[in-house]
Amino acid sequence: GENVEQHPSTLSVQEGDSAVIKCTYSDSASNYFPWYKQELGKGPQLIIDIRSNVGEKKDQRIAVTLNKTAKHFSLHITETQPEDSAVYFCAASITGFKTIFGAGTRLFVKA
């Protein structure tokens, strides 16, 4: 069945460094790839997304890349700050259908 693998499960970086989280999806029909950030005690919140007709998208310190051939997509956070510490989830879906989430990456940014 559909599956999304996410790595690493835990990531610790120094403030100011970059963080990269990688995901692989199995369903080649997937065309929408959102990334969510979940802070303690809150539900996940969308931070950036990318559609299959785009290879890269950037929003300030956050960027996402998509390689459709390899079925890989990645989240890049530059100049990390302590407030970036949270759990990040990647997901893959076919527009209008169910969304499959990765297992999550717990990011720690050390001041």
Place this chain on the structure above:
Amino acid sequence: KAGVTQTPRYLIKTRGQQVTLSCSPISGHRSVSWYQQTPGQGLQFLFEYFSETQRNKGNFPGRFSGRQFSNSRSEMNVSTLELGDSALYLCASSDLRVNTEAFFGQGTRLTVV
């Protein structure tokens, strides 16, 4: 615009009991999805409702069921609770006329003892 509201926030139940969780989506959103979140398993898809119809279903036993009302509010029910059902249950709503972005509620923390 109010966000997604889930009630109750916390719940403690005994094995064998049943539980009903409620989700009120953002006004105008007709799609509601439910997820189970556990520390080791991430976000597991339960089911999705659109206009009172279940369109998609995850790989959960029949003890997990749901429904959606005409005002798009949704409920999920778990019968014959097991210890392993302890989790954070998240609801997300989407306005599929605009895009597929899912807006999550804060979840209901269910503990089965």
